[in-house]
Amino acid sequence: MPDTLTNAKAERVRSVRALAQRSVRARQGLFLAEGPQAVREAVRWRPDLVRDLYVTDEAAQRHTDMVAAATDAGLNPQLVTGEVLAAMADAQTPQGLLAVCRVPVADLDVVLAAGPRVVGVLAHVRDPGNAGTVIRAADAAGADAVVVSDGSVDPYAPKVVRSTAGSLFHLPVVSGMPVPGIVERLRAAGLTVLAADGAGDRTVDEADLAGPHAWLFGNEAWGLTAEDRALADEVVRVPIHGRAESLNLAMAATVCLYASARQRTGSAERATGP
Incomplete structure (x- = not known):
């Protein structure tokens, strides 16, 4: 994994948090999937939609199978501190995992x-x-x-x-x-x-x-x-x-x-x- 992201005020963190806004999602074609359940299903069923995957060290140790599945799918999980994840997430109590996903084309x-x-x-x-x-x-x-x-x-x-x-x-x-x-x-x-x-x-x-x-x-x-x-x-x-x-x-x-x-x-x- 890349080095742990520790700066909660980084531009990358702000850009992820901005996806809580509808106008930003519409403009960028991206959305947030938060928590183990949503991230697990994204990695298992639609890894092609996952652009970035963020995980705290504690969550990486708790969900080793998911991290391994993400790696096998060609994703590169980024370690972040709990403070950084909280700054990215929309949920009041983040659960250590967050994925930035592409909005699927559904016709x-x-x-x-x-x-x-x-x-x-x-x-x-x-x-x-x-x-x-x-x-x-x-x-x-x-x-x-x-x-x-x-x-x-x-x-x-x-x-x-x-x-x-x-x-x-x-x-x-x-x-x-x-x-x-x-x-x-x-x-x-x-x-x-x-x-x-x-x-x-x-x-x-x-x-x-x-x-x-x-x-x-x-x-x-x-x-x-x-x-x-x-x-x-x-x-x-x-x-x-x-x-x-x-x-x-x-x-x-x-x-x-x-x-x-x-x-x-x-x-x-x-x-x-x-």
């Missing part, structure tokens, strides 16, 4: 050409934790991609990246398109568009999720606008069996995405059964 045409079965769409979602958790849930449920509309939080903002727990490196995340354009492209590719909203006539358990489809998830405060709901082929609700008024966005999205996974798995089992 909706490429996603649709691959014949996706399930796509999650975030419409005007502003909360970083919710957005990141939905991306993580989509990954866990086996969705093929997530599309983030314009007017939403940047999926490469530090808090979003941390909330994905590395899932950002597992599936395509397309961003920046208006909701009507997203829906039009999805429908043209043969996907049914389902709006997840409490006004739905059918529940997720009653909806037909066997074919290719996309879930449209709305803002955490006001949900989907009437205009966005009208774009969907059907409005589907998550049933509330107790006294809770509703579920938050991330929880409702997880329920919907796993309902898709259950029906898809069941269809596959029936198709291959005796």
